[in-house]
Amino acid sequence: MWDALVIETHTLPNVAIVGRPNVGKSALFNRLIGRKIAIVHDQPGITRDRLSATCTRGERPFTLWDTGGIFGAGERDLTQQVQHAAESALRDSNLLLFVLDGKEGLSSVDEELARMLRKSQKPVVLVINKIDTEKHDPLAVEFDSLGFEKIISVSAEHDRGISQLLDAIELQLPSPAEIDHPTLVGRGRGEGASNVEYPIAIAIVGRPNVGKSSLINSIVCGDRAIVSELPGTTRDAIDIAFQRDGRQFVFIDTAGIRRRGKVSSSAEVFSVMRAERSIRRADLCILVIDLSMGVTAQDKRIAGLIQKGRKPAIVVLNKWDLVKPRRGEKQSARELIEETRSRIFFLDYVPVLITSASTGENVDRLFAMIQKVQHAARKHIGTGVLNRLMRQAFEANPPPLVKGRRLKLFYATQPRNGGSQSAEGALK
Template identity: 40%
Template structure:
């Protein structure tokens, strides 16, 4: 589908998930608590190295409510004299961007000055705060947690991230603290988020996109806690740029304040159809770039990789090919994601990256004719029959496309659990070869019967 063609239909926005941010000084068990709350939820790319392992954010569902938890301290733990300033920065980020703050203290070592500093910030913010006394593995430690009443926050919840005790009460408290989000109806043909590490040029790209488009409609407010978006008209299509206020809110983000960017990324990806992941050509692909890409895939959103500051590197055919090879290696878990080399400073390829993002939005909503799907399955099975499992031949009988707005394909097979990962990948590659779906993940579901 050509990016110049109109998108299938406008969509309305869904209420954004609430965000709960974990803050606290080093060694109180923030990451252990994060991992405990994530439980056994496996990301769709978890088996691929360099993607969502050791991730900093994830989605939790508890008592029918979905929300995102962010480990702000998992980005880079401060050391030495930097501890106090960095922990304060984490708290400030949570106050600015999150809907509720999970303030973790150490029931084993007791209260120290940094805890009091953070508590003072949180008290003044008026933001919902859940005070978690972690490492309460014994009754004695749970009783010792009462000293944290002195912080003047909520009742301390004794929790053991190590053993999982108290996490049910904690999740109840999070659900109760998160504000209800009203659905806001905003008609748009595509919802695009510009995401990436601090200082890669996101604001510059935003400004040149908005400045170059005609008939900018202006800012569109979301709910009271949602960031302000920008609606623009591009060749007759309504394009919503998500969280443009978030990109403009802060200038250059200093080292140690990455928590701001992390929280902003989670919120923007949650509310988008397609994310433009901007990376810095002068620095190459970093672990944090891969973390962001992993989160985009985990949330089943479209992805376009933009290599910014291309004007600042020595260019040539060999350089470009080497850069493409590096990108393919780094983003091997998303070979379908377009790669655009651009310069937000000069305007080079800014139009191309918008075209790629709109094309990805097109592909996400593309419907495949059922007859074409049947022919695809016959051809794919004939070209590469499925391997047997323990002597039992796998038999595929039918495939259909789900009614979901995203590309999900349901295959009916006699032994769905026996479909090997390699054959799943083969079917996905054949679907893409035949029908496209560039710029968007697709999901394959295997069921044991027609119903």
Template identity: 40%
Template sequence: MSKPIVAIVGRPNVGKSTLFNRLVGHRRAIVDDMPGVTRDRNYATVNKYEVPFILVDTGGFEPVTEDRLLQQMREQSQLAMEEADVIFFVMDGREGLTPADREVAGMLRKVNKPVFYLVNKIDGEKLELASSDFYSLGIDSMHTISAEHNRGINDLIEELMGILPHSPADDEDEITKIAVVGRPNVGKSSLVNKLLGFERSVANPTAGTTRDSIDTHFTCNKKRYLLIDTAGIRRKGKTTEKLEKYSVVDSLRSIERGDVVLIVINAEDGVTEQDSKIAGYAYEAGKACIFVVNKWDALQKDNASVGRFVDRIRTEFKYLPFAPIIFVSAVTGQRVPKIIQEVDKVMTQYARRVTTSDLNKVFTEATEAKHAPLASGRRVKFYFATQVGTKPPTFVIFTNQPEGIHFSYERYLANRFREAFGFEGTPIRLLFRGRERNKA
């Protein structure tokens, strides 16, 4: 089951990107006082709450405008509204209710989806009282929040968690879902055709031929698979056509649906910035990953070519040091059969569970060998760890200061778990909790 999508919409400069950053947990979107900074949709997978979801930030929504940029921003917002399961409509509590807010609210009343009306920038009692004017929109309820100061966010999340669908428990017998992603024209469809052994996708040298994800079921060595061939993900500045915008959304949904993501890179182009963005989507979604370097046959190579390319990938994708790398040619079939072998290996690790006793033996050794940095001048104490999920392997660690764990120490623990248990090809997710939560 793919994660639900929550879209943030509203006029320019009402604090949408600040709310996006607050919910994601780090500074992902560019925040500026100039209206219209966020021109395209910005996506992030939010995993820190009870129900994970995809959060979409949008450019400002101006209902009527002659300005082409604002028209494009409006189109982006409409696309986000169409693809979303839940909509956050953000308004500016300092500026007050505007005619544009009224028109957007009127449009949202026609949307058959849950809509949260958020009055942002409410930093004090005076603004809280003034916000009652927003009820004139004819809404039954609204949230007064300050995204910048974290005011009202907990109540908002609590209500959101109450309506988002919970993912069903993992089915150990389900088929392995393989998402094939990459920039346009890196050879994804040709690779899929070679894997399947027949012309299932239209392979065309013109970039952007595949607009929608195409699913194909197949069996190999008595194992069942679902291959998801996606549209190429272009740089945001080049997704100008409406169909291209939908293709980006569709590719991200395909990543969410997949268990193992094949990140296809064109050997002739080398590693590009967009390759890194695509891989980042897969990593943030918590998917098992394999780098597939296609068109390897087209290069002039020497004995050190593979080593140089591997070094480049490891340098550019430092957050994916665990992902295997395969050099293939979809045209000649060189090493293409090895892909399924690697998929099976990483899928085993992606769905792996370790015993609590083995886990805590490694956990205790790790925390004793290297103590966590002080948090707010206090020593961080660890109690125990337990695995709470797979796909990816997810661990809850109980501590006296769950908010005080430095990222570098979290990475240290993940590396120790990986050294002890493997987990090749899959990210490891660590969640830190206060000890009192275990008493519930």
């Protein structure tokens, strides 16, 4: 079943959800999209990267961005990166949904944000969230002082006021002629779709802090994913569209997968579950391993998830720049690849690439490898070849008796597009 993003040739307007942390931006995002994509939690700062999806609930579809909460001045480095990502979404958007917490009331950070949004000269809809019932309606009056014309009271949790918000959004959207950017517009093969291209969906998986987001940033040449020395920075599975040589890709930047005993919060539990789900929906997985630490038990567990999901894969040994000065270059690289294959012997057919995401070394080689692996995965094994192979396997390893009778192989065939396992892997 295809679950990659579909890219249409026409364009959609971008709408960004902005606001300080924990005002309900992710809950509103999920409500407008109609499914749970962003992690919702009562801990501030859960959304760290910007998520995007297509909203089709109203008359005009649009691309919706959920940004990390924008903090006031003086926060630490990671918070500054979150703010930078949110400000980047402001620049890329045609309309801003400024979300505030109706129950908490107006704060100095809200006022600081309002000044920043006015300077952007983008159309703004003020969304007063957590107005759950009519008795809460008077709470929204306080926000008139911010000076925005469009103010809508909603409850993202209870679906209250969402229809009115969609009407307000549609009135503010630019015409198609005013938009000049490509956009992601949906999932699935959509019957009757025309002029669409199905990109390769690639899940970037690995332990926390092995360089998954750095690798994606090196690939797309931009800070789309937040990079930090703090393990566990990426909490949502982020879909990042990218085009190279006329071919469409969607990179899924997942949260790092830890050992179950080391998952420290419920939000991180959700992230690990989402990372595992990303493996299932990907066309191909890239397992990133930290060369400076070698192959760990957790790396092998993640490799096992890829094998269990029957996914074509590539192993990327990252942080070569930290290891190379301590070892001879060519001989060392060969030894490291062979050592990796021996540690994850159950994926011995998977290609291994040594890279440095921070310097960009060998990153360009990844695309040729992706194309080669995808071609192998889609290769159809003829029925005659498959039956001969199965007969040889039965003769070499006869199956056990069942109720005193030997099992017989009558026929074997490979359905077209019936599986994701690499053809080379199937023949091993």
